[in-house]
Amino acid sequence: MSAAARPGRLVIAVDGPAASGKGTLARRLAAHYGLPYLDTGLLYRMVARAMLDAGHDIHDAVAAEQVVNSFDETAFPEERLRGREIGEAASVVAAMPAVRAGLLTRQRRFAAQPGGAVLDGRDIGTVICPEAPAKLFVTATPEVRAARRHKELIGRGEAVTLDGILADIRRRDARDSGRSDAPLKAAEDAIVLDTSALTVEEAASAAIGIVEGRRAA
Template sequence: MVGRNLVIAVDGPAASGKGTLARRLAAHYGLPYLDTGLLYRMVARAMLDAGQRLEDAQAAEATAAGFDETGFDEAVLRGREIGEAASVVAAIPGVRRALIDRQRQFAAAPGGAVLDGRDIGTVICPQATVKLFVTATPEVRAARRHKELAGRGDTASFEGILADIRRRDARDSGRGDAPLKAAEDAILLDTSALGVDEAFAAALSIVEKRRAA
């Protein structure tokens, strides 16, 4: 049984492994899981489908305030171009404000929840039971993303993906509203030299130690 209101916040940059860890932690503890990055991808996809400029703050805010989460194909949302587009709309303060309530409502589920993103521990769930900040070197993250995209038939080059990751890191960390950073009480987990099972074991150990404390 899971203790009451076990909320696990998993933050980190693109392709750090945070999504895989968050999903496995959610399955292990029997908790609902939310990939908050998908919300920003939905906003970007909806804007592109409507022929709107991603930099149009007014249009982005209106889209974020009213889109239907059930109307998207997740496979399409996982594409490289949508990831880059999501990073653009995520830098708009009004978009982030519009999505806060959706995320906090999810985190308030009975028993708790697991959320991953870039500002979960700092903004969305500052009182989370456990906060993880998952990272890895840009080169390792680019290699992971290259392998993932190649498996879907995407022929993007490693160099291009690495450039994308560095650009997204700079944009996410440098934005004025809810920048990507570790919460002061987050535990850093560097997955650069860890396999999936090793990273999960390390994350699970961190969660259990925090729960025991």
């Protein structure tokens, strides 16, 4: 029996595309159940940031493999991991099999904590924690996701356009879904939660309901 499936533990896997609301919901679930939370996307952003800081070409798979096996998770303040540029760079390195393999152990170690954990990303339910008892696949239309990301970036003072963000969203969706290693997709036993027309509170309530349903089952 895997660590995720041990009795008395609760592992919640939250997957979905960029700006779907999965991070917000994962944090809400972690707070509700008193569990540690990991935004696995930040790990890929750390790899991308380390590569950019070292002057590597973000498409250099050899350099990425070296970085992923040596970077310090505590070395990057979160403000250096946010923004449009680093998000795009993270999507590039996330398509590299060596990077995904290098981060696998870190993510599974986090999920194996005694009481359980909440993890969000692109392949939590399919690869990292395939035996997690509660799996959600959070989604929304590209237009809604682009509007959310546009509002977020404008609030940070970035000069962006809604059309440009929508193009980024569609490009990242294609890259994440089309990669050969751990493509973005809903696990067969995941519950799909479309947040397009939901407020944060409505989406959080629905997510808790999904987890409670799985716990009861």
